[in-house]
Amino acid sequence: MQKLMLLLVSLVCSPLFAQSMPSNVHEMTLKNGMKVIVKEDNRAPIAVTMVWYKVGSADEPGGITGVSHALEHMMFKGTKKFPAGVFSKTVALNGGQENAFTNYDYTAYFEKLAADRLAISFQLEADRMKNLLLDENEFSKEIQVIKEERRMRTDDNPQSLTFERFLAAAHLASPYQHPVIGWMNDLDNMKITDLRRWYARWYTPNNATLVVVGDVKPEKVFQLAQQYFGAIKPMPIPAKKAQLEPRPLGKKTVEVSAPAKLPFVMLGYSVPSVKTAQEPWQAYALEIIAGILDNGDSARLAKQVVRGQQVASFADVYYNLFARYDTQFILYGTPAKNHDINDLEQALVDQVDTLKTTLVSQEELQRVKNQIIAEKVFQKDSVFGQAMEIGLLETVGLPWQESNDYVKKINAITPEQIQAAAKMYFNDKRLTVAVLHPERRKS
Numbered sequence: 001m002q003k004l005m006l007l008l009v010s011l012v013c014s015p016l017f018a019q020s021m022p023s024n025v026h027e028m029t030l031k032n033g034m035k036v037i038v039k040e041d042n043r044a045p046i047a048v049t050m051v052w053y054k055v056g057s058a059d060e061p062g063g064i065t066g067v068s069h070a071l072e073h074m075m076f077k078g079t080k081k082f083p084a085g086v087f088s089k090t091v092a093l094n095g096g097q098e099n100a101f102t103n104y105d106y107t108a109y110f111e112k113l114a115a116d117r118l119a120i121s122f123q124l125e126a127d128r129m130k131n132l133l134l135d136e137n138e139f140s141k142e143i144q145v146i147k148e149e150r151r152m153r154t155d156d157n158p159q160s161l162t163f164e165r166f167l168a169a170a171h172l173a174s175p176y177q178h179p180v181i182g183w184m185n186d187l188d189n190m191k192i193t194d195l196r197r198w199y200a201r202w203y204t205p206n207n208a209t210l211v212v213v214g215d216v217k218p219e220k221v222f223q224l225a226q227q228y229f230g231a232i233k234p235m236p237i238p239a240k241k242a243q244l245e246p247r248p249l250g251k252k253t254v255e256v257s258a259p260a261k262l263p264f265v266m267l268g269y270s271v272p273s274v275k276t277a278q279e280p281w282q283a284y285a286l287e288i289i290a291g292i293l294d295n296g297d298s299a300r301l302a303k304q305v306v307r308g309q310q311v312a313s314f315a316d317v318y319y320n321l322f323a324r325y326d327t328q329f330i331l332y333g334t335p336a337k338n339h340d341i342n343d344l345e346q347a348l349v350d351q352v353d354t355l356k357t358t359l360v361s362q363e364e365l366q367r368v369k370n371q372i373i374a375e376k377v378f379q380k381d382s383v384f385g386q387a388m389e390i391g392l393l394e395t396v397g398l399p400w401q402e403s404n405d406y407v408k409k410i411n412a413i414t415p416e417q418i419q420a421a422a423k424m425y426f427n428d429k430r431l432t433v434a435v436l437h438p439e440r441r442k443s
Contacts, residue, residue, distance in 0.1 A: 066146070362415065
């Protein structure tokens with residue numbers, strides 16, 4: 001990778017330094033600590049603006065779980081300059097789209113607009129970064145919407161309910177134990193003062209990253225960033241201490257009985273992300289293992305467990321390579337007819353055990369690498385996907401350049417490293433099993 005080059009940009013108020021990066025990416029940091037990252041993509045006259053705050057549900061203490069997500073909702077409820085409903089209407093009148101999302105590690109807001117409307121998104125985002133009203137009456141209505149969202153997505157969805165209970169048991173120290181939307185009791189007791197304190201604590205420019213991707217010029221974006229965000233004063237940010245999982249001591253089991261048509265099983269192994277791995281290759285090996293097991297009809301779960309043994313009606317894998325803390329490598333599925341949960345659990349364990357005893361062939365490994373890389377390239381085809389990737393990496397504490405190294409690191413993984421990672425992480429001491437037992441709905 002080329003060395004970083006310094007680009008001096010003359011701005012209206014004072015000179016600021018920006019760094020010119022490979023791949024048409026440029027970055028700078030305002031004096032108030034807000035990082036600005038710009039990537040040029042001139043294929044269409046559009047731009048995506050994203051503001052990423054380095055706070056999510058993983059930062060929430062007990063008693064106010066769900067406060068990050070609740071604040072995300074309230075960020076659309078108005079300031080004095082742009083009252084409730086005006087934010088979204090302003091974006092729509094300019095032909096754009098806007099939305100937001102909250103996760104364990106971050107909360108992010110975005111607008112998709114014509115490139116010549118970029119200043120509008122900056123004006124709107126800067127205003128609500130410092131001037132949010134957080135009206136009590138608006139909150140009393142919005143919290144009911146959030147509680148109904150929880151009922152629909154989790155309480156009335158038996159598989160989501162099982163996943164929620166799985167995470168609560170699987171994580172002892174890393175703060176992914178509670179749901180992003182929050183526990184219902186915490187939502188019942190949440191006050192507007194909880195949101196005001198959260199907003200004051202975390203919504204500050206030195207805890208945010210502004211990402212712009214599209215048909216833009218970096219110098220102009222930096223000028224606009226200084227114009228709209230530069231005057232916002234930074235605030236002290238609470239320190240985030242490392243929260244590592246204690247040494248695993250044995251298999252954990254969770255059983256959920258809920259109204260459902262079919263049983264469901266999840267097997268999760270405590271594993272590192274790129275951020276927490278002792279050696280980065282370990283996380284990239286896990287990424288490839290996820291592809292070996294579950295990447296299309298030729299993957300092992302589909303080929304062997306679903307079609308071959310016909311033990312499962314479906315079986316999938318989930319692994320988040322880019323998380324702030326230790327995470328889970330999860331295999332999950334529903335047993336086929338004439339098979340039960342025990343059969344499926346054993347079939348899934350057999351699959352990871354095979355990885356420990358038998359080296360993956362070069363042919364299979366290369367095929368999976370090609371598929372993974374192709375998916376990554378496809379994601380980069382959209383300006384939104386590029387902005388997502390940059391913002392995600394920066395917000396979880398990884399440099400955005402990690403994206404540029406992804407292909408190289410995937411290609412470098414060997415069959416021996418696949419086997420070593422499987423032996424290291426796929427054992428009963430690291431295992432949590434969650435089982436959904438269907439019960440009849442009460443009439």
